[in-house]
């Protein structure tokens with residue numbers, strides 16, 4: 756059985772003037788992407804201007820993009836607002852930098868289309884990748900290892916932004932985290948429900964802080980709180 760894939764993409768954006776137009780143009784032209792919901796929460800650079808200009812242009816695929824602004828609250832809070840606006844059966848997240856490549860989306864959703872799995876993650880560490888930051892990679896591996904031990908699984912990349920979920924399920928997870936701790940919250944809540952997360956290799960070109968990366972060691976502490984907290988909760 757090949758299922759028609761109707762996908763909404765939520766794009767949280769904060770100070771990404773260098774990349775936002777290119778990534779939006781790319782993701783809006785992926786065949787199964789039926790809408791792109793951009794949430795910009797108070798960028799202080801030229802991000803807003805760049806998005807407005809793109810929306811006014813007649814570029815292919817732009818009709819699919821809807822744009823929301825709010826006060827800065829972090830990636831998780833932006834995704835939560837986006838999720839309220841989603842209209843399609845499946846939802847995924849696309850960061851506004853160029854680390855993840857929308858060309859990988861068709862392969863990412865292939866096994867959902869075939870009806871074999873419900874939730875798919877794009878793993879950066881089983882596909883071709885460059886990784887620039889040693890401590891970031893180490894922290895990432897440690898958090899991933901902890902999830903595997905505490906939730907009895909064998910994921911390779913629970914922090915990936917490429918997560919595809921049925922929209923109904925995503926809403927039921929009732930995500931509370933406001934920042935990057937949203938990623939372990941989604942993962943741990945899925946695992947607690949006994950949902951089988953299917954991983955597909957994706958390409959990844961990591962950026963560094965001079966190129967706009969925002970995640971830091973403090974976000975690692977938030978992740979620890981979420982991973983342990985959700986394990987203890989009934």
Ligand SMILES: Nc1nc2c(ncn2[C@@H]2O[C@H](COP(=O)(O)OP(=O)(O)OP(=O)(O)O)[C@@H](O)[C@H]2O)c(=O)[nH]1
Nearest residue numbers: 767768769794796829830833850851852968969970
């Ligand atoms: N709306 C919104 N988006 C944010 C905020 N902080 C980060 N983002 C977005 O979240 C995405 C990921 O941020 P990055 O700094 O690239 O973090 P990263 O280390 O690459 O994160 P991963 O790719 O998940 O490992 C980018 O699209 C950012 O613009 C925020 O406060 N608000």
Ligand SMILES: [Mg+2]
Nearest residue numbers: 850852854968
């Ligand atoms: Mg990034």
